[in-house]
Amino acid sequence: MAKELPDLLTVEEAARLLRVGRTKAYAMAREWRATSGRSGLPVVDIGHILRVPRHALEELVGGELRGSVDGELRAERADGPAPLTPVEPAAGTTPTKPKRRAKRSVPPGQTTLPLTG
Numbered sequence: 001m002a003k004e005l006p007d008l009l010t011v012e013e014a015a016r017l018l019r020v021g022r023t024k025a026y027a028m029a030r031e032w033r034a035t036s037g038r039s040g041l042p043v044v045d046i047g048h049i050l051r052v053p054r055h056a057l058e059e060l061v062g063g064e065l066r067g068s069v070d071g072e073l074r075a076e077r078a079d080g081p082a083p084l085t086p087v088e089p090a091a092g093t094t095p096t097k098p099k100r101r102a103k104r105s106v107p108p109g110q111t112t113l114p115l116t117g
Contacts, residue, residue, distance in 0.1 A: 005065055005066070006054065007053065007054050007055075008044070008046075008052065009057065010051065010052070011026055011029055011043065011051075011052060012025070013052070014057055017057065017061070018057075018061070025041055028040045028041035029041045029052075041060075
């Protein structure tokens with residue numbers, strides 16, 4: 001039997017519900033913490049473990065979340081259901097490689113600076 005959605009979701013589970021990647025979800029969680037909750041993915045820190053409160057995620061998407069952790073995840077809004085399941089590649093297809101960006105060259109005599117972040 002499938003488990004119902006818990007009150008606290010992992011960032012990865014929230015990412016699946018929002019149909020964004022794991023990296024984007026963690027970036028949104030960092031934004032939430034950096035802006036003191038003004039924007040980003042709502043998270044709580046429980047002993048250095050991030051969790052997304054289901055009720056805060058429901059407010060973010062504007063509807064009730066339904067489904068299960070190990071089954072189909074979807075959100076339902078007042079204007080009808082909005083499926084939020086990951087898109088599976090079609091059978092028999094192979095994923096395409098992303099295009100590589102051209103390497104930038106540095107003109108003679110110009111030095112490069114290290115990136116800081």
